[in-house]
Amino acid sequence: MSRLAEITAALPVPAATFLAWMEFQKGASEATVAAYAVDILEFETYLRGMGASLERPSEITRQMVQGFSASLFRQGMARSSMARKLSALRSLFRHLLRLHKIEADPCAGVRNPKQDQRHPAMLNVDQVFSLLDEKPAEAVAARPGDMSADDVFLLRDKALLELLYGSGLRISEALGLNVNDIRPESGHVQVMGKGSKERIVPLSDASKDALSRWLSVRDRVPPAHGERAAFLGRRGKRLDRRQAARILEGRAAEAGIPQHLSPHDLRHSFATHLLEGGADLRAVQELLGHSRISTTQRYTHLNMEALTRIYDAAHPLSRKSDKKS
Incomplete structure (x- = not known):
């Protein structure tokens, strides 16, 4: 039995059905489904400690989701990992809402932790x-x-x-x-x-x-x-x-x-170098396989940050200390 099958077998039926929908209906990759399964099982373990379960999804409240998020924070988990787990829960409860298994989304109003401003490494x-x-x-x-x-x-x-x-x-x-x-x-x-x-x-x-x-x-x-x-x-x-x-x-x-360096850093460098060379944003979006242009636009923001640093370092009027009346 695969690791994904083992985790799915440990989950209540509503969660296992959601994962099957992700894989066979939505077409998510096995890696994505496995990551969601791990996150949802962690939430289920937390719920059982409170006498609740995804077996009865209509009983899950926003306070429970917030409590789960707070428990992750106390464990010292990275904010990006916390955000990923909350994203998995949002997808699960949106699915249950569409199926009328619940009347309200317990993730509504639960915010992601503020993320650290980290950018992938960039090669020149x-x-x-x-x-x-x-x-x-x-x-x-x-x-x-x-x-x-x-x-x-x-x-x-x-x-x-x-x-x-x-x-x-x-x-x-x-x-x-x-x-x-x-x-x-x-x-x-x-x-x-x-x-x-x-x-x-x-x-x-x-x-x-x-x-x-x-x-x-x-x-x-x-x-x-x-x-x-x-x-x-x-x-x-x-x-x-x-x-x-x-x-x-x-x-x-x-x-x-x-x-x-990570493999993603090479992808990041590829996109940045194309844009710096004057490539069209839509063309870069197509090459990267981004479904939304806003995802690709993040690279233009990074380019602007780099240009601003160069400007501040080189331009004689960019620093107040250099300005003379």
Whole structure:
């Protein structure tokens, strides 16, 4: 039994039915459904300590939701994690409201904790060049008959990082790709995004070269049980998030990049560099697979912050101390 199935089995029927609706009707990814399941089970555990349960959703009150939020705060939980858990509960109770299982939403009026202003790490162009250094991969590709296992995986790592930055994919999208989703010769990749929405994303010239090199040697990693994943781990199974994060961390260290990097930081850098280069906001929205333009607009806000800092540092009239009457 999978971890998701175990959690669902421990939940009352109204919650388990909601998760099934998310997966099969709404088309949410397994990772999203599993995250919601964990959050809802935590809420159910809290309710049982008070003699309540989602088995009787009409008895759940706003005070109970607020009490749950306060308990998370006392545990020292990150505000972003608290907000995610409350978001899961809002989705659950909106669903129950639509089904007329409850008469009022107990999450109504419950606010998220104020979030810390944190932005993803941003690479400058020189750092991107260092991270995606072409020389090692070119040297390996030049000796196809004398290639070690480490050489094969160097080509894999290069292809993955080029794809994350060059096409701005989410890490889940990149790792979810199968071999037949990637078409280097035609210059695009077919991606399954959030909400099971497909989109076609163009490949940079560097990505096309890197992917072609990797796919030409992929079969040297024996796939487990006919695994069709584009990116394989050393045991022939689909590469997972933790392995991808380690690949990026190792490459960043080799490139002398001081800040901690996550795969999402490459996507963030991709979008920011496009906008800084004059790309149309709607075009960037399409490339990123954002359903709302407001999500993409956050990158323009960050660009303005950067421009303001440059202005304040360089302009002779930007500081009061420099102004003279």
